[in-house]
Amino acid sequence: MTENDGDAAPLAELMTATTELGAALRELIEVSVITTADAGEVAAAADLVRAATARIGDARRPVSQLPRLDDPSEGRRVFNPVTGIANPMAPPLVVRADGDGVVAEATLGLAYEGPPSFVHGGMSALFMDQMLGSAAGAAGLWGMTAHLELDYRGPLPLQTPLVLRARVESHEGRKAHISGTIALASAPEKILVEARGLFVMPRPEKQAAYFGAITDASGRHAPPRRPGDATALRPA
Numbered sequence: 001m002t003e004n005d006g007d008a009a010p011l012a013e014l015m016t017a018t019t020e021l022g023a024a025l026r027e028l029i030e031v032s033v034i035t036t037a038d039a040g041e042v043a044a045a046a047d048l049v050r051a052a053t054a055r056i057g058d059a060r061r062p063v064s065q066l067p068r069l070d071d072p073s074e075g076r077r078v079f080n081p082v083t084g085i086a087n088p089m090a091p092p093l094v095v096r097a098d099g100d101g102v103v104a105e106a107t108l109g110l111a112y113e114g115p116p117s118f119v120h121g122g123m124s125a126l127f128m129d130q131m132l133g134s135a136a137g138a139a140g141l142w143g144m145t146a147h148l149e150l151d152y153r154g155p156l157p158l159q160t161p162l163v164l165r166a167r168v169e170s171h172e173g174r175k176a177h178i179s180g181t182i183a184l185a186s187a188p189e190k191i192l193v194e195a196r197g198l199f200v201m202p203r204p205e206k207q208a209a210y211f212g213a214i215t216d217a218s219g220r221h222a223p224p225r226r227p228g229d230a231t232a233l234r235p236a
């Protein structure tokens, strides 16, 4: 069975329910790493979670099929692991156009911890990858990450508002050089993480090989081909 079978709920209803599930799971993830409940309570919670998984786990889409709730033409990717409102791994970042680039704010909980009380460096790389991709989209470009490098100048504290920025520095042909930063929202001029990336639009034969089999939920061929396809950019 796929999600297209049967009398599916209207999309708005599905969006509400899926967003609610994402939010509930996001809370669960945070609580699961911060709880001091005893073993019996934790084991009972695990049983409840497995029951929830069984309830929805039989109806699955194939990896080549975009979710029904996605609209790549509007940049809506609800399960993106950074910006997806329905992906519990995502904070989620809300990325907005700002000046000649993009900006987002985030306050990260203990599920993102690396050194005690600070954000894991790999998480910063993940968020910067997405921000740089969003900056490409905002500039009318799209591509895949070919190279990404970061300088960690100071640790990012957990449970503290952060501001993330990115902008295209230059582009030529299929290549775009993009930079990004992370700072405390309370001290935005003091850069704690700095990223530089090269995004490359794959040559046509690679686009066909990577995305030729991608369909939307109704089975229509739907490879990414516009700036918004790669990002969840929202207008300012």
Ligand SMILES: CCCCCCCCCCCC(=O)SCCNC(=O)CCNC(=O)[C@H](O)C(C)(C)COP(=O)(O)OP(=O)(O)OC[C@H]1O[C@@H](n2cnc3c(N)ncnc32)[C@H](O)[C@@H]1OP(=O)(O)O
Binding pocket: 129, 130, 133, 134, 142, 143, 144, 145, 146, 147, 173, 174, 175, 198, 200, 201, 202, 203, 206, 224, 229, 230, 231
């Ligand atoms: C899409 C929707 C997604 C939707 C994704 C939604 C999230 C968006 C944000 C996250 C983005 C990702 O994570 S994307 C996923 C992670 N990235 C990947 O998996 C990409 C893996 N890499 C590749 O498939 C390939 O290397 C490509 C597509 C990047 C490039 O292959 P190609 O198309 O054959 O291009 P190629 O001729 O090799 O290179 C073109 C030019 O770029 C230069 N170049 C290429 N790689 C590098 C490099 N690492 N460092 C320096 N320069 C490089 C070449 O020298 C050349 O310069 P010149 O001679 O022309 O001067």
